[in-house]
Amino acid sequence: MDVMPKWADVILIPLISILLAAILSALVILAIGENPWAALKLMVSGALGSTYGWGYTLYYATNFIFTGLAVSIAFHARMFNIGGEGQAVLGGLGVALACLFIPWPHWTLALLGATLMAALFGAAWAAIPAFLQAKRGSHIVITTIMFNFIAAALLNYLLIGALKVPGSMEPATAKFPEATHLPSFQDMFNWGDTTFFRGAPANITFFVGLAACLALWALIWKTRLGYEIRSFGHSESAAKYAGISPTKIIMVAMLISGALAGMMAINNVQGEAERLVLNAVEGAGFIGIAVALMGRSHPFGVLLAALLFGFLYQGGAELALWTSIPRELIIVIQALVILFTGALDNMVRMPLERLFLSMRRART
Amino acid sequence: MTDVAPAIELKGISKAFGPVQANKDISIRVMPGTIHGIIGENGAGKSTLMSILYGFYKADKGEIFIAGKKTSIPDSQAAIAAGIGMVFQHFKLVENFTVLENVVLGAEDSGLLRPSLARARRELKSLAEEYELNVDPDALIEEVGVGMQQRVEILKALYRKADILILDEPTGVLTPAEADHLFRILENLKREGKTIILITHKLREIMEITDTVSVMRRGEMTATVKTSETSPPELAELMVGRKVLLRVDKAPATIGRKILEVKNLNVTDSKGVHRLKGVSFDVHAGEILGIAGVAGNGQSELLEVLGGYEKATGSIRVNGEEIDLTGAHSDGQSRRARGISHVPEDRQREGLIMDFQAWENTAFGYHHDAAYQRSKLFMDNAAIRKDTEEKMARFDVRPPDPTLAAKSFSGGNQQKIVLAREIEHNPDLLLIGQPTRGVDIGAIEFIHQQIVALRDQGKAILLVSVELEEILSLSDRIAVMFDGKIMGERMPQETDEKELGLLMAGMSGEAA
Numbered sequence: 001m002d003v004m005p006k007w008a009d010v011i012l013i014p015l016i017s018i019l020l021a022a023i024l025s026a027l028v029i030l031a032i033g034e035n036p037w038a039a040l041k042l043m044v045s046g047a048l049g050s051t052y053g054w055g056y057t058l059y060y061a062t063n064f065i066f067t068g069l070a071v072s073i074a075f076h077a078r079m080f081n082i083g084g085e086g087q088a089v090l091g092g093l094g095v096a097l098a099c100l101f102i103p104w105p106h107w108t109l110a111l112l113g114a115t116l117m118a119a120l121f122g123a124a125w126a127a128i129p130a131f132l133q134a135k136r137g138s139h140i141v142i143t144t145i146m147f148n149f150i151a152a153a154l155l156n157y158l159l160i161g162a163l164k165v166p167g168s169m170e171p172a173t174a175k176f177p178e179a180t181h182l183p184s185f186q187d188m189f190n191w192g193d194t195t196f197f198r199g200a201p202a203n204i205t206f207f208v209g210l211a212a213c214l215a216l217w218a219l220i221w222k223t224r225l226g227y228e229i230r231s232f233g234h235s236e237s238a239a240k241y242a243g244i245s246p247t248k249i250i251m252v253a254m255l256i257s258g259a260l261a262g263m264m265a266i267n268n269v270q271g272e273a274e275r276l277v278l279n280a281v282e283g284a285g286f287i288g289i290a291v292a293l294m295g296r297s298h299p300f301g302v303l304l305a306a307l308l309f310g311f312l313y314q315g316g317a318e319l320a321l322w323t324s325i326p327r328e329l330i331i332v333i334q335a336l337v338i339l340f341t342g343a344l345d346n347m348v349r350m351p352l353e354r355l356f357l358s359m360r361r362a363r364t
Numbered sequence: 365m366t367d368v369a370p371a372i373e374l375k376g377i378s379k380a381f382g383p384v385q386a387n388k389d390i391s392i393r394v395m396p397g398t399i400h401g402i403i404g405e406n407g408a409g410k411s412t413l414m415s416i417l418y419g420f421y422k423a424d425k426g427e428i429f430i431a432g433k434k435t436s437i438p439d440s441q442a443a444i445a446a447g448i449g450m451v452f453q454h455f456k457l458v459e460n461f462t463v464l465e466n467v468v469l470g471a472e473d474s475g476l477l478r479p480s481l482a483r484a485r486r487e488l489k490s491l492a493e494e495y496e497l498n499v500d501p502d503a504l505i506e507e508v509g510v511g512m513q514q515r516v517e518i519l520k521a522l523y524r525k526a527d528i529l530i531l532d533e534p535t536g537v538l539t540p541a542e543a544d545h546l547f548r549i550l551e552n553l554k555r556e557g558k559t560i561i562l563i564t565h566k567l568r569e570i571m572e573i574t575d576t577v578s579v580m581r582r583g584e585m586t587a588t589v590k591t592s593e594t595s596p597p598e599l600a601e602l603m604v605g606r607k608v609l610l611r612v613d614k615a616p617a618t619i620g621r622k623i624l625e626v627k628n629l630n631v632t633d634s635k636g637v638h639r640l641k642g643v644s645f646d647v648h649a650g651e652i653l654g655i656a657g658v659a660g661n662g663q664s665e666l667l668e669v670l671g672g673y674e675k676a677t678g679s680i681r682v683n684g685e686e687i688d689l690t691g692a693h694s695d696g697q698s699r700r701a702r703g704i705s706h707v708p709e710d711r712q713r714e715g716l717i718m719d720f721q722a723w724e725n726t727a728f729g730y731h732h733d734a735a736y737q738r739s740k741l742f743m744d745n746a747a748i749r750k751d752t753e754e755k756m757a758r759f760d761v762r763p764p765d766p767t768l769a770a771k772s773f774s775g776g777n778q779q780k781i782v783l784a785r786e787i788e789h790n791p792d793l794l795l796i797g798q799p800t801r802g803v804d805i806g807a808i809e810f811i812h813q814q815i816v817a818l819r820d821q822g823k824a825i826l827l828v829s830v831e832l833e834e835i836l837s838l839s840d841r842i843a844v845m846f847d848g849k850i851m852g853e854r855m856p857q858e859t860d861e862k863e864l865g866l867l868m869a870g871m872s873g874e875a876a
Contacts, residue, residue, distance in 0.1 A: 218742075222742050222743065223743065224731055224732070224741075224742075224743055227727070227731055227743060228731070230720075231720075231728065234717045234718075234719050235713065235714075235717050235718070237710075237714050238713065238714050238715070238716065238717050238728070240673045240696070241673060241706070241708055241714040241715065241729070242696050242728050242731075243672060243673070243695040243699070243700065243729060244696075357382055360383065361383070
């Protein structure tokens with residue numbers, strides 16, 4: 001018998017968590033002498049008040065969908081993949097190589113090819129820690145975080161060396177050729193003289209992200225592989241009894257995880273920057289952890305959480321732009337949301353469970 | 365006799381965990397100098413009640429009187445101060461300390477250890493003489509047997525001047541001879557005026573040693589009777605709430621061809637310890653081979669090897685075909701394909717995934733079966749659910765709801781879910797470990813009937829159990845394991861608990 005109805009677990013707890021984070025953020029804003037209500041209004045209007053704002057919100061959300069899904073699938077196999085950052089860096093490398101060195105005739109093919117390369121590179125980067133975990137018992141948290149640093153160093157090395165434009169002073173690749181440019185929302189939603197999403201970076205990758213959510217949902221809940229992954233994640237001893245190979249599950253789950261993290265690169269590298277620069281991932285790999293926690297590792301939960309974090313990112317940027325609230329404070333607000341939705345889950349859950357219990361007892 | 369105050373009196377104790385009422389208005393009087401048994405099925409609330417008495421839980425309602433005085437027991441320190449000692453089912457000993465150090469731990473006289481140890485050594489010696497509680501004070505806990513570990517636990521309590529001793533399922537890990545020894549110790553303690561509360565689910569122990577017995581069912585105390593005035597069937601009925609069949613009805617076995625042939629099986633675990641040492645035996649169609657033995661003598665490893673998830677050397681043949689023991693395809697899947705089903709010893713750790721719903725657990729291990737697939741990629745969840753519903757009806761699983769998580773079912777119903785899954789895949793050989801551990805008496809009856817019915821269909825069954833009664837009543841042939849070896853085989857009608865007990869303790873039957 002579950003203590004709480006499902007809707008309370010899925011909707012009420014995250015809502016209360018966000019509310020608590022918002023209250024605390026308001027206090028912080030008050031403390032530095034700004035008006036929290038005005039700040040909230042600015043965040044909402046900046047992130048959701050125009051198609052331009054939406055264009056940014058959805059762009060950030062797309063990044064978080066991929067990294068959030070990456071962390072989620074690993075969670076289902078009870079693997080804590082905190083290497084999404086590095087895997088996304090490598091995904092970027094894959095995208096750059098695909099776009100720069102293959103003469104694509106059309107963007108659709110370029111998208112397909114780049115996605116494949118991004119997934120391949122991300123998966124390859126996850127494969128080494130996964131192998132070490134499966135065969136040698138090296139803890140995945142330690143190895144994946146180390147691989148983040150190695151990935152950053154590798155990218156550095158390539159961007160000031162082999163991939164740099166000769167003669168340029170900037171650690172970046174050349175601009176990708178025209179045929180690889182993905183249609184942005186501005187290109188896609190453009191009827192007559194009204195242009196939506198003008199200048200915003202959201203692009204077709206958002207729909208790839210939606211498709212990824214759907215595909216992962218089907219994988220986890222409808223396929224044999226998902227069943228095996230979940231079995232292993234819940235009980236390794238039971239999985240062994242059933243004849244499910246731990247090595248296989250660790251490898252497969254981590255490869256999918258790495259591939260998803262890598263696929264983020266089609267959004268930020270191919271879709272937005274249209275070249276590979278240093279620090280293109282901008283911490284999205286780590287945000288993915290919070291997104292997965294908040295989304296309860298369910299693809300649709302991840303989608304909602306990614307939208308929320310997209311809103312926070314864009315709204316925060318607007319705040320920094322228009323008020324004297326310093327940029328650092330935006331990070332504090334984001335951190336509060338992560339703290340409450342991710343780390344302090346039980347703080348909200350326990351009293352709520354007690355409440356539901358006493359309500360049920362009162363009824364009987 | 366009314367002028368003697370009870371050693372312990374509980375009045376109206378109630379305790380709830382969330383929606384579960386573990387103890388409901390329980391009142392009980394335990395007279396000094398008696399052995400008082402508390403019997404009940406798993407989850408009847410025995411352990412909760414004792415935990416309240418020992419200060420682990422706080423009762424929601426009710427009062428505790430010790431020797432006639434109202435006492436509050438907020439923690440175990442208070443319980444010890446009130447003269448209560450507890451011997452837990454799972455011993456609470458420091459493995460790499462000596463017996464003496466364990467006895468003193470937490471009861472040191474001062475900051476310096478030496479005088480405490482010296483005093484403890486003297487006291488241990490006198491206790492040993494008084495109660496037959498002989499231990500080697502300088503042995504390391506990890507190097508002595510469970511029987512001695514349990515005596516150390518009793519000594520710990522006595523060293524703290526306990527007058528009331530609570531023992532929680534004390535014989536679960538003991539051989540029959542060790543259990544007899546324990547009972548002698550308890551008799552000695554009783555003679556010296558100590559009060560003993562014995563928690564158990566074994567009717568035989570209650571009949572053998574207690575003066576008074578209280579029966580618990582679903583959190584309530586249903587009866588307290590003088591042991592001399594009751595009988596096992598009556599107690600069973602009080603425990604379950606209806607009449608139960610205590611013995612197993614079965615016709616003589618019709619032995620068929622050889623299904624399982626095990627030769628010279630050896631297992632070495634990751635620490636280099638030999639768990640199985642040259643085990644050989646056969647199981648035939650239409651036969652139940654019971655493996656008796658104290659837990660930890662290689663039975664678990666034997667099941668794991670046969671079930672495909674432990675590596676071994678030697679030879680296993682099923683239906684005359686050699687089975688690969690170490691290769692890449694030696695796993696649970698390949699065993700199931702060979703017609704071996706396995707009800708594992710620990711259903712919560714292996715047999716079920718506790719967070720999965722019942723229907724997901726029904727496919728567990730058989731999730732490659734063609735009947736459960738909708739296409740190459742997708743599983744047919746609807747078909748699995750329907751199959752689960754049918755299985756639940758046939759095996760009387762309650763409540764019959766396939767979407768309930770496994771952890772929401774009682775132990776007996778969880779075991780029925782596993783049993784339904786394994787039996788209904790129509791195996792040639794069924795491996796079954798501790799079929800009724802943590803299962804209520806009502807379900808035990810049902811499970812035993814199912815095992816016998818499977819045998820009568822001409823299937824081979826390998827039964828591993830630490831319950832000697834179960835082995836004796838179900839098996840058509842009995843093999844006894846000790847220290848990774850088979851000590852001997854006996855026919856159930858030609859042997860008894862005493863002889864098997866000797867074999868379980870490692871004494872060769874022929875020499876005895």
